[in-house]
Amino acid sequence: xxxxxxxxxxxxxxxxxxxxxxxxxxxxxxxxxxxxxxxxxxxxxxxxxxxxxxxxxxxxxxxxxxxxxxxxxxxxxxxxxxxxxxxxxxxxxxxxxxxxxxxxxxxxxxxxxxxxxxxxxxxxxxxxxxxxxxxxxxxxxxxxxxxxxxxxxxxxxxxxxxxxxxxxxxxxxxxxxxxxxxxxxxxxxxxxxxxxxxxxxxxxxxxxxxxxxxxxxxxxxxxxxxxxxxxxxxxxxxxxxxxxxxxxxxxxxxxxxxxxxxxxxxxxxxxxxxxxxxxxxxxxxxxxxxxxxxxxxxxxxxxxxxxxxxxxxxxxxxxxxxxxxxxxxxxxxxxxxxxxxxxxxxxxxxxxxxxxxxxxxxxxxxxxxxxxxxxxxxxxxxxxxxxxxxxxxxxxxxxxxxxxxxxxxxxxxxxxxxxxxxxxxxxxxxxxxxxxxxxxxxxxxxxxxxxxxxxxxxxxxxxxxxxxxxxxxxxxxxxxxxxxxxxxxxxxxxxxxxxxxxxxxxxxxxxxxxxxxxxxxxxxxxxxxxxxxxxxxxxxxxxxxxxxxxxxxxxxxxxxxxxxxxxxxxxxxxxxxxxxxxxxxxxxxxxxxxxxxxxxxxxxxxxxxxxxxxxxxxxxxxxxxxxxxxxxxxxxxxxxxxxxxxxxxxxxxxxxxxxxxxxxxxxx
Amino acid sequence: xxxxxxxxxxxxxxxxxxxxxxxxxxxxxxxxxxxxxxxxxxxxxxxxxxxxxxxxxxxxxxxxxxxxxxxxxxxxxxxxxxxxxxxxxxxxxxxxxxxxxxxxxxxxxxxxxxxxxxxxxxxxxxxxxxxxxxxxxxxxxxxxxxxxxxxxxxxxxxxxxxxxxxxxxxxxxxxxxxx
Numbered sequence: 001x002x003x004x005x006x007x008x009x010x011x012x013x014x015x016x017x018x019x020x021x022x023x024x025x026x027x028x029x030x031x032x033x034x035x036x037x038x039x040x041x042x043x044x045x046x047x048x049x050x051x052x053x054x055x056x057x058x059x060x061x062x063x064x065x066x067x068x069x070x071x072x073x074x075x076x077x078x079x080x081x082x083x084x085x086x087x088x089x090x091x092x093x094x095x096x097x098x099x100x101x102x103x104x105x106x107x108x109x110x111x112x113x114x115x116x117x118x119x120x121x122x123x124x125x126x127x128x129x130x131x132x133x134x135x136x137x138x139x140x141x142x143x144x145x146x147x148x149x150x151x152x153x154x155x156x157x158x159x160x161x162x163x164x165x166x167x168x169x170x171x172x173x174x175x176x177x178x179x180x181x182x183x184x185x186x187x188x189x190x191x192x193x194x195x196x197x198x199x200x201x202x203x204x205x206x207x208x209x210x211x212x213x214x215x216x217x218x219x220x221x222x223x224x225x226x227x228x229x230x231x232x233x234x235x236x237x238x239x240x241x242x243x244x245x246x247x248x249x250x251x252x253x254x255x256x257x258x259x260x261x262x263x264x265x266x267x268x269x270x271x272x273x274x275x276x277x278x279x280x281x282x283x284x285x286x287x288x289x290x291x292x293x294x295x296x297x298x299x300x301x302x303x304x305x306x307x308x309x310x311x312x313x314x315x316x317x318x319x320x321x322x323x324x325x326x327x328x329x330x331x332x333x334x335x336x337x338x339x340x341x342x343x344x345x346x347x348x349x350x351x352x353x354x355x356x357x358x359x360x361x362x363x364x365x366x367x368x369x370x371x372x373x374x375x376x377x378x379x380x381x382x383x384x385x386x387x388x389x390x391x392x393x394x395x396x397x398x399x400x401x402x403x404x405x406x407x408x409x410x411x412x413x414x415x416x417x418x419x420x421x422x423x424x425x426x427x428x429x430x431x432x433x434x435x436x437x438x439x440x441x442x443x444x445x446x447x448x449x450x451x452x453x454x455x456x457x458x459x460x461x462x463x464x465x466x467x468x469x470x471x472x473x474x475x476x477x478x479x480x481x482x483x484x485x486x487x488x489x490x491x492x493x494x495x496x497x498x499x500x501x502x503x504x505x506x507x508x509x510x511x512x513x514x515x516x517x518x519x520x521x522x523x524x525x526x527x528x529x530x531x532x533x534x535x536x537x538x539x540x541x542x543x544x545x546x547x548x549x550x551x552x553x554x555x556x557x558x559x560x561x562x563x564x565x566x567x568x569x570x571x572x573x574x575x576x577x578x579x580x581x582x583x584x585x586x587x588x589x590x591x592x593x594x595x596x597x598x599x600x601x602x603x604x605x606x607x608x609x610x611x612x613x614x615x616x617x618x619x620x621x622x623x624x625x626x627x628x629x630x631x632x633x634x635x636x637x638x639x640x641x642x643x644x645x646x647x648x649x650x651x652x653x654x655x656x657x658x659x660x661x662x663x664x665x666x667x668x
Numbered sequence: 669x670x671x672x673x674x675x676x677x678x679x680x681x682x683x684x685x686x687x688x689x690x691x692x693x694x695x696x697x698x699x700x701x702x703x704x705x706x707x708x709x710x711x712x713x714x715x716x717x718x719x720x721x722x723x724x725x726x727x728x729x730x731x732x733x734x735x736x737x738x739x740x741x742x743x744x745x746x747x748x749x750x751x752x753x754x755x756x757x758x759x760x761x762x763x764x765x766x767x768x769x770x771x772x773x774x775x776x777x778x779x780x781x782x783x784x785x786x787x788x789x790x791x792x793x794x795x796x797x798x799x800x801x802x803x804x805x806x807x808x809x810x811x812x813x814x815x816x817x818x819x820x821x822x823x824x825x826x827x828x829x830x831x832x833x834x835x836x837x838x839x840x841x842x843x844x845x846x847x
Contacts, residue, residue, distance in 0.1 A: 277678060284682075295693060311693045319686060326679040333675045370688065377691040 003068050006056025007147040010097075013049035013104070014137040016042050020107075020130030024123035028196075031120075039123040043111040046133065047104040054101045057088050057146055066157050069150040070094060075157035076580055078550040079165075086170035087160040092294060092310075093146035095173060099290075100136045102174070102181045107133065110185055110210070117206060124192035125185075132184055135317045143310050159580035162551070168228035176221030176248060180286035182214025183255060187283035190276045191325055194332040199276055204266035205644065207279065211262060212639035215255045216632045222248055223628035231588050236520070236599050236616045238624055241390045246369045247289030250362050254282040257358040259635075260351050263493075268413055270348055273333045274355070280329060284322040285362070291318055292369070345418055347411040354404045357397055364393045395450075402457040402508070405501060406464035410471065428467060432460035454512030458505040465498055465505075492641030500634025507627025513620040520616045527609045534617035536568065536598065537561040542609055543602065551578040551585075556602045556611060558589060573602040573613075597621045704819050709736075709811070710801040717768050717776055717790035724765070724791040730817040733843045735764045735810060737787070737827075738799060740771040741779045743807040749826035750783050756832060757786035762840050766790035769799045769807050812836065814843045 020042035027035025057070075061084045066072040074087045074094070089095040107129045114122045140146070163169070186207050193203040225245070230238045239245065258278040265275045295311025342348045368389055410424055436456025440449050472494070476482050485491050519534045527542035543556040553576040560569045571589030578585065591598040596619045603612030704710070713725035729736065737753060739746040757764055766787040768776045773792060780787075793799055802811070810823040821839055823831060 273675075281678075291689065295689075315686065315689055315693065318689075322682055323679065323686075326682055330672070330675040330679050334672050370685075373692045374688055377688050 002056045002059055003065065003147040003149070006053040006060075007145065009049040009052040009056065010137065010141060010145075010147070013046045013053065013100075014134065014141060016046040016049065017130045017133040017137055020046060021127050021134055024130075025127035025195075028120035028123045028127075033119075036119050036123040039119075039126040040111045042130070043104070043107045043126050046130070047108040050097075050101050050104045050137075054088075054097055057094060057097060058085060061085065061087055064157065066155070067149055067151070067153040068146070069148045070146040071157060072150055072154050073158045074160050076159040076550070077156060078579070079160060080549055082167070082170060083160055083165050086164065089173050090160045090164050093140070093144045095177075096136065096140050096144055097146055098174065099177050099181060100133065100140060102177050103129070103133055103136060103184060106181055106185055110188075114206070121192060121196065124195055125188045128188035128191045129184060132188075132321060135321065139310075139313055139317065143313050156580075159550075159578065162576070162578040162585045163232065165550075165578070166228065166232055168224055168232070172221060172224040172228055175217055175224055179214050179216075179218025179221050179255075180248075180251065180289070182210065182217055183251060183283040183286055185210040185214065186255075186258065186279045187325070190279035191328060194276060194328050197332060197335065199265075199272045199336050201266050201269055204262045204275065208259070208262045208266060209639045209641075209644040211255065211259050211279075211282075212635050215252070215259055216635035216639065218248070218252050218255060219628055219632045219635065222252060223625050223632070226628075227625050230621070231590055233586070236518075236588070236601075236614075236618060238514075238621070241368075243369050244289070244293050246365050247285075247292050250365055250369075251282050251285040251289065253358045253362045253365075254278055254285055257355045258282050259638075261355055264348055264351050268342070268348060270338075270342065271352065271355075272336050272338075274352075276333070276336075277329060278355070278359075280322075280325045284318075284325070285366075287314075287318055287321060290314060342413070343415045345411070345421070346416045347408060347413050350404050350408045350411055354401060354408065357401050357404070361393065361397050364397075365390065368393070398508070399453065399457055402461055402504070405504065406460045409468040409497065409501070410464060424467060424471075425464060428460055428463035431463050432456045432458075435459040448516050451512055451516045454508050454516075458509050461501060461505040461508075465501055469498065489643045490641065493638045493643070496634040496636070496638030496641070498634070499637060500631045503627040503630030503632075503634060505627075506623050506630060510620045510623025510625075510627055514618050514624065518616060518618045518621075520614065522603070522612065522614050524606055524610055524612050531615070533615050535563055536617065537565075538600070538615055540611070540613065543605070543611055546574075548576065550580070551576045553577070553587075554602065554605065556589070556600075556613070558600050558613070558615075560591065560598055569598055571598070571600045573600050575602045592622060594622060595620060704803055704811075705822055707819060709813055709817050709819050710798075712791065712798040712801065714767075714791035714793055714798055717766070717773065717780075717792045720773075720792070724789050726817065728789070729763075729765055729813060730815070732815055733762055733840055734813050735762055736767055736802075736813070737764060738767045738769050738802070738804050738807050738809045738811075740769045740807045741775045742771065745826040746808045747783070749808050749828075750786070752827040752829060752832055753786040754784050755829070756827075756836070759837070761837070761844070763788045767798065767802070768792050769804065770794065770796040810836075812839060812843070815847070 019038060023035045024039035024042070027033070027038070057068075059065075060068045060071045061075050062081070064071070064075060064077050066075065070091070070093050074090050075084060079087065087094075089098040107126060110125055110129065111122070114125070189203065189207040189210070193199050222245075225248070226238045229240065230236065258275065261271050261275040261278055264271050291311065291314045295314060406425070406428060407421065411421055433456060436452040436459070438452075439455045440452025472485075473479075473482060476485050521531070521533055523531055525531065525540040527540060530537050530539045532538075537560070539559045539561070541557040541559060543554045546553050546555045553574040555572050555574045558571045558573070559567055560571065562568050569591035571591060573589035574587040576585040576587060586601050588599055588601040590600075596617060599616040599618055601614045603614060605611055709726055709729065711726050713723050716722045716724050735756075739749075753764060756762070764787050766789070768790050770793065773794075776790070776792070780790075791798065796804075802809075808826055810827055811819050812821040812823075814820050820843060821835070823836070827836070
């Protein structure tokens, strides 16, 4: 009964999304307030029914209702409760339902937090979100219904993929989807603004907090995925350039460009057409990601069961949403007025430079991801584009990105005297060169060029941030001014920027150190045997069989001692075999630390109690995720800026007054 | 006019992309060709499964069209494809050799006794070294060689009746026809 209820609720929500996508939009164009007023109730109704549908699927998993095909494939009576719930999004159909739920949730959030906006604009934004929702709900109902029944009813379920039976992966998809789908808000605002022909500073200010929040979710989702891969896949990697990872990274890069470009559009009225295009692209790329994951056109460790019919459906959907939005862009963009004038060197051009770099990197990733497909389609044979290609590209572009990141916060809007900027930054330049050379040359230990380059860039970024803080200190006249300033308009954006950029510096150091200085060894070990690695002694104390709730495992014990013979860690890597899907899984034994991780994974048993083991010593590996988390915190801080709340509380502020006020505020 | 054209660029790029994605739907990315296809099979000489004193080597496979199937008792998909192998053996069109990969002799013999034996002979590759030379990712994998001992086809994963009818049997007929 419950599954039918879920199915019925899904149909109702599709009906409501049809209402949402049409009436408010038409009403906003021919001025029919009654039709415009339909938007919010329709959004609420849609959210209500999708929630019921989602709850029905959750309850089917909890009650082990194997008459539902999806539950029979992915559920199991032995699953711990938390994984019964996460199994809901463990495969194609349910994850799509989660996607639809999150989309309707964002729609309601827009309806809720936009009371201060003109109703016809809200109506248009909600209508565009409704259109996206139609696509996903009909995709669910027509090709991927999670409530399909199966007969005869199996006694036991096929179990959740063991890879997914992990806390990190239970929360990774919802986070990521919050980010992907959150970008639909910026997309809808952009499209609504294009339809209305009003791309102004107000539009940019409304879009900014939404874009920031979506970006934060996307950032944290990617960080979670990377962290999970690190401890779960057993070979210590944290990024694989897998097509599906790229599919999440591309919208992130474009969204990063977008939040910067929105700042320019809001404060200076410039780059409107570029900003609106980025807003369209960011969400388009997350849709493209959906296609790549679910259609089976590329091989990936993440791919869901491939089905060409589904692939075709999404492709048609992509054509309508992306093709449609880009058509509106081509039609409306020429009429958009250009913004304020600015010099060749100023904050606008630096931000534009970074924007272009981010987009170019995205284009290269897209090309690398699709290259196997393009080669195959053109009949040029098969290729696989792997690590070296992507890494080379990153090493080429990132330094420029970082150099500009150092200049940007210190440069003025509109007009910047080059000599002035150089004077301000000469300390940063000296410091970074010195630090880089120190590490690159064999002075303290064997030198490392790449380590030197990375440290140079990070020090450059850090010291320019310090200089920027010092500048703010001067403008605000000391500590009292700074304290008063905290919580005022614009300060959230500023400090958010500082923390997020700090995160980038931390991330770069982490990445470089772990790729340049990590030590690893594959070794066969007998019980009691010891081995030296990176100044530590590893002793293998044998492995024993243990029993988990729904798996059997061999658990090894490795004791790690430092130079003085003091015990640093006892690690217990496992090799698990899940009872239903008998796939062997590794659980690495990790001793985490701020400066280094010690990482051990269990290979195969070689008889007589001997095992093959992989030992790693990974310096600063945590900094990679720490950097990501700092970026997320920075984004949240920026999104919580008082300016946006005031914009919400009051009616729209005329753009010129806003620009004047910001000019008066000075260098922030 | 040119003023308007540049705003069409994103749309144009998008449609090129769509054309490729559409084409991609009908291609199979999993069909990765083995670097060994078109090359002579790697040399090997291993004890036979049924009789450790006797050896099976690559020369035994030459001079006729042959199949080498890599399998193990620990491999669940191998059990699934076993029926198909028996079916293929019944056609009597080709000699199927087996490479028993990283397995235990007693278990493997028991398996053949219980499920039936489609193989002409089996090589016993206990440490998996021969498997590595053949570029084995994981069992089951199946190689087809021509009379000269050149690898003509590699099938990754369990054989299915479909694959048998549409790929393997036509290829074998083809190879048998050429001297």
